[in-house]
């Protein structure tokens with residue numbers, strides 16, 4: 001089996017070596033070690049990393065991705081069939097994120113040119129004064145949207 005050093009995996013995947021080490025620590029990918037302690041990854045790690053990136057783009061957290069990968073027998077790399085099965089369950093999640101974004105957009109339109117961000121009057125800042133019942137701190141961004149990774153995040 002061809003084994004790749006971390007630098008090559010980083011170059012091919014577009015992920016930083018630090019991200020790869022983090023994913024390994026999180027149990028998303030696995031590496032063997034050379035006698036000198038350097039990481040060596042199987043080539044299949046590239047597909048596994050593509051799966052992780054796609055799942056992150058859907059908004060899954062690393063623990064959720066680890067949970068999804070753990071459903072695969074023998075910790076195998078996701079096949080096309082695996083991807084189809086796992087991603088089918090993510091459509092509802094994307095729909096909910098889209099709905100939350102639409103709600104955010106609709107609130108924003110009434111705020112354009114205002115800027116008050118009033119906790120009592122602003123539909124975006126505190127619609128229906130719902131925040132008071134939810135506790136202190138920023139409450140207006142849907143939990144679904146809080147989980148969205150920034151575009152291009154290395155991970």
Ligand code: FES
Pocket residue numbers: 110111114115116117118121122123124125
């Ligand atoms: S910023 Fe003034 S109402 Fe939202």
